[in-house]
Amino acid sequence: MSGSGTTSPPVVRPRPLRPGDTIGICAPSMAHAARYPRRRERAVAHLEELGYRVRCGQNWLRDTGHTAGTAAERAADLxxxxxxxxxxxxxxxxxxxxxxxxxxxxxxDLIRAHPKPLVGYSDTTALLVAIWQRTGTAVVLGPQLLPQWGEAGGSLEYTRRFFQRVLGSPEPLGPVPFPAEQVTEFLPWDEADDRPRTVLDAVPARALRAGRATGFLIGGNLETLLSLAGTPYWPELDGAILLLESTGTDPGRLTAQFTQLRHTGALDRIAGLALGRFTDPEFDRSDTLAELIAGETAGFAGPVVAGLPFGHTDPMLSLPFGARAELTSGPVCGLTVLDGAVSA
Incomplete structure (x- = not known):
């Protein structure tokens, strides 16, 4: 089966990010930047070693419990x-x-008047979707300061390469090579994260429903995206290649979440579904995942691929919202990004 998405929505494209340019850092959710100074300083130093300047928001080191400052303070930094x-x-x-x-x-209006890409994943999905939906300004599902740039020995090469390629060039990625390695080990930050983590062979991408579709990229963390359902910030999905990832592997919880996704009508609108790697490689390989997705996407005509390197996984892709892409699901699974949707 095959399908083609609608025309990609217009994207406000700033100029490419080059060495010597300034990257701004903010903390829109947790206060970990304040709690892990060694990790924080190492991450900033790594970006500077790559040739970038770094400017941090005034409130990013606030610690008010479960958040890095009040909502007003976090918004002020943005x-x-x-x-x-x-x-x-x-x-x-x-x-x-x-x-x-x-x-x-x-x-x-301020964000639209000063277009620049916002980069992040996980809970940042809420900001990516809202800013994309309201302004058309380029946003990128990609690495965050502490988890990726704070790695001992520097960021993983695949993560770094695709961040710099997506933000630094107007050229499309074309066929995306998936990494041969995967890192799942967790070393407690500022206690034991003073060595590179163990590298494993990557779980390969696999077809959960065969087909091919073209559409524009949008998505992120499943739980966070669902928190926008029924709000004015729920995205337009007609013709999208929907990117979804989650840290959770409990079948009951995931079934409930995919049922909710189905109830939103999203599967009636999207062209294809791409699932990011889970934090447990065995779950990516499991029959449980395949059966769960088969049941919850019954009737969906587009391709479904699992095990792509985005979201809570290392190394990770940087994927721009609004870029036209082709998703292929079959004996060989692939993602081809057909245009550049970040810089012009």
Whole structure:
């Protein structure tokens, strides 16, 4: 089976991010930047070693329990970084649970007037979707400061290469090579994360429903996306290649979430479904995942591929919202990005 998506929505494309440019850092959710100073300093130093300047929001080291400051303070940092035209891209420090508090505080006219890519994943999905939906400004599902750039020995090469390629060039990625390695080991930050983590052979991508479809990229963390259902921030999905990933592997919980996704009508609108790797490689290989997805996407005509390298996985792709892409699901699974949707 095959399908083709609607025309990609228009994207406001800033110029490419180059060495010497400034990356702004904010903490829209958790306070981990304040709690893990060694990790934080190493991450900033790594970006500087790559040739970037780093500017941090005034409130990013606030620690008010489950968040890095009040919602107003966290929104103020985003406004500050967008308004500063020396800042060419904005990156989140880490995810969490409460970025959606910022959505009705953001000045979307300000963001539209100072276009620059916002980069992050996990809970940052709420900001990516809202800013994309309200402004058309380029956003990127990609690495965050602490988890990826704070790695001992520097970021993983695949993560770094695709971040710099997507944000630094207007050229499309074309066929995306998937990494041969995967890192799942967790070393407690600022206690034991003073060595590179163990590298494993990657779980290969696999077809859960065969087919081929073309559409525009959008998505992110499943739980966070579902928190937008029934709100004004739920995205337009007609013709999309929907990117979804989750940290959870409990079959009951995932079934409930995919049932909710189906109830939103999303599967009647999208062209294809791409699932990111789970944090447990055995779950990616499991019959449980295949059976769950088969049941919850019954009647969906488009391709479904699992095990793609985005979201809570290392190394990871950077994927721009709005880029046209072709998703292939079969004996060989593939993702081909057909245009550049970040820079012009």
């Amino acid at each position: 406004h500050e970084l967008y308004a500063d035209d020396r800042v060419r891209a904005v990156m989140t420090s880490i995810g969490g649970y409460n970025a959606n508090q910022l959505l009705d505080l953001l000045d979307y």
